[in-house]
Amino acid sequence: MNAVTYSFLDKQYFCEHYFQICSSTKIHKVIAEDQVAELLATKPVSIQDNNYVNNLYESIKGQTGRPIIRAVHMTDPHYDRYYKESSDINCNLDMCCRHENGYPTEESRQAKKWGARTCDLPEASIRNMLQFVKTDIQPKLFFWTGDNCAHDEWSINAIDVAYSTKKITNMILEELDGMDISYYPIQGNHDVWPVNMQDFTRSNENEIINAHAKAWEPFLDRDALNQYKKYGFYSMPLKLSDGTLVGNTKVIGINTQACNTLNFFLMKNKYDPGNHLAWLEKELAKLENSGGQAIIITHLPTIKECIHGWGHRFRGILDRYQNVIRVGLYGHTHKEDIQVTRSITDNKNIGVNFFAGSLTTFKSKNPSFNVIDFDAEYMIPINIYTYYFDLELANTAGTPTWVQLHDYLSYYSLDDMRPDNIYDLATRIQASETMATQYLWDEIRRYGAKPSSCNAACRLRLFCYMTTTETLQNKLCRGALVSEFAEDIPLNVLNYWIDEWLVKF
Numbered sequence: 001m002n003a004v005t006y007s008f009l010d011k012q013y014f015c016e017h018y019f020q021i022c023s024s025t026k027i028h029k030v031i032a033e034d035q036v037a038e039l040l041a042t043k044p045v046s047i048q049d050n051n052y053v054n055n056l057y058e059s060i061k062g063q064t065g066r067p068i069i070r071a072v073h074m075t076d077p078h079y080d081r082y083y084k085e086s087s088d089i090n091c092n093l094d095m096c097c098r099h100e101n102g103y104p105t106e107e108s109r110q111a112k113k114w115g116a117r118t119c120d121l122p123e124a125s126i127r128n129m130l131q132f133v134k135t136d137i138q139p140k141l142f143f144w145t146g147d148n149c150a151h152d153e154w155s156i157n158a159i160d161v162a163y164s165t166k167k168i169t170n171m172i173l174e175e176l177d178g179m180d181i182s183y184y185p186i187q188g189n190h191d192v193w194p195v196n197m198q199d200f201t202r203s204n205e206n207e208i209i210n211a212h213a214k215a216w217e218p219f220l221d222r223d224a225l226n227q228y229k230k231y232g233f234y235s236m237p238l239k240l241s242d243g244t245l246v247g248n249t250k251v252i253g254i255n256t257q258a259c260n261t262l263n264f265f266l267m268k269n270k271y272d273p274g275n276h277l278a279w280l281e282k283e284l285a286k287l288e289n290s291g292g293q294a295i296i297i298t299h300l301p302t303i304k305e306c307i308h309g310w311g312h313r314f315r316g317i318l319d320r321y322q323n324v325i326r327v328g329l330y331g332h333t334h335k336e337d338i339q340v341t342r343s344i345t346d347n348k349n350i351g352v353n354f355f356a357g358s359l360t361t362f363k364s365k366n367p368s369f370n371v372i373d374f375d376a377e378y379m380i381p382i383n384i385y386t387y388y389f390d391l392e393l394a395n396t397a398g399t400p401t402w403v404q405l406h407d408y409l410s411y412y413s414l415d416d417m418r419p420d421n422i423y424d425l426a427t428r429i430q431a432s433e434t435m436a437t438q439y440l441w442d443e444i445r446r447y448g449a450k451p452s453s454c455n456a457a458c459r460l461r462l463f464c465y466m467t468t469t470e471t472l473q474n475k476l477c478r479g480a481l482v483s484e485f486a487e488d489i490p491l492n493v494l495n496y497w498i499d500e501w502l503v504k505f
């Protein structure tokens with residue numbers, strides 16, 4: 001059996017796959033649903049009730065004084081090295097606040113020191129966040145889920161992309177110097193070049209991935225770096241900065257470029273790009289066999305911009321290894337959200353995913369980061385806190401004031417963060433327009449005016465966002481299958497072509 005690695009634009013593809021006249025071997029489709037059914041058939045009896053993570057929370061319910069490990073989750077800083085104070089915030093481009101946009105005399109159009117709603121983030125704001133982390137948060141772990149360079153895709157180049165990750169890494173090392181923190185980064189879709197593009201057919205040859213690996217030498221161990229350099233994903237034992245292992249726990253950094261609908265290289269990566277999912281399955285099987293656990297970190301949520309075939313297989317793995325995976329940490333949307341993973345077989349709530357809000361203000365967001373308290377034994381989130389600063393206020397006052405927006409337990413009256421409770425929260429938000437409008441406003445850390453309404457369709461969209469983890473599952477939840485296909489035919493046709501996995505034998 002050989003994976004097919006030529007593009008659907010090749011003559012060979014049509015000749016072999018569609019007309020089947022120019023080769024003695026035949027190309028066969030590998031259907032995601034079939035593969036997942038096979039995988040789920042191997043689920044141990046002990047987890048067939050799909051209640052493992054709920055039971056973990058139940059087992060520690062009411063126990064006070066259990067040790068906690070505090071983590072920071074930072075995502076989407078989108079550092080703009082060319083940000084210029086006093087430049088125009090209302091330019092005709094997607095992103096402003098640079099010298100070439102000019103310097104308007106009207107004060108309301110001038111970029112201020114701590115950022116602007118139409119722009120990416122100046123260095124001062126990133127450093128200010130890190131200083132606050134040092135003085136007020138004092139975490140032991142630091143998860144960083146990517147998108148480090150600015151949004152000027154029309155002018156950016158490979159050097160800028162590599163520079164941004166290196167620069168933020170240096171800011172972290174400088175501002176958090178002397179702290180006992182372990183760092184676990186993964187790149188985003190803006191941290192490859194061109195944006196969204198990564199070829200998975202050859203390992204160790206992506207110059208940006210190699211540059212990130214170099215930058216992250218202070219963070220990742222040698223095995224993790226060697227693995228990372230192959231295709232941009234890795235796993236590493238979870239350790240405190242003094243080298244103490246946190247139980248048998250691994251951080252698994254997933255590269256969701258392998259399913260990004262805008263990654264055109266997937267046209268020729270016709271079978272498990274980079275063998276990423278096969279590798280992930282092996283990692284989780286090893287942990288299962290040794291009674292271990294995993295924290296998943298990645299950039300792109302698999303719910304919208306991730307092709308169905310890969311997303312469904314990924315969901316299958318989350319289902320099969322629900323007894324190993326403790327939480328998924330994501331970025332990319334710039335909005336803060338929480339979500340449950342549900343079992344493919346019976347829709348039970350089997351896991352929790354958290355999307356941190358962006359550090360960048362782009363677009364019209366207050367900068368934020370999150371603090372997650374983990375149970376030190378089971379590494380399940382015990383509570384999640386959101387910190388932000390009011391952008392307008394910071395620019396008027398001359399300095400940011402970081403405040404807590406909320407913590408999930410008290411704000412949403414949750415007993416704990418178990419999947420069933422997050423599902424229940426989603427149903428409450430769907431049932432209440434007051435909760436839904438507040439949630440929408442909180443997603444963007446209360447930037448601007450609070451939304452005045454969220455009708456039944458809006459609340460269904462929120463509910464489905466919080467309770468599905470895969471593109472097709474989400475569309476079915478919203479009843480949007482046909483209408484969305486008609487809305488964006490080119491993208492959907494492309495999805496069809498890059499979605500399938502093919503083998504020759």
Ligand SMILES: [Zn+2]
Nearest residue numbers: 147188189332
């Ligand atoms: Zn992104």
Ligand SMILES: [Zn+2]
Nearest residue numbers: 076147332333
């Ligand atoms: Zn982003």
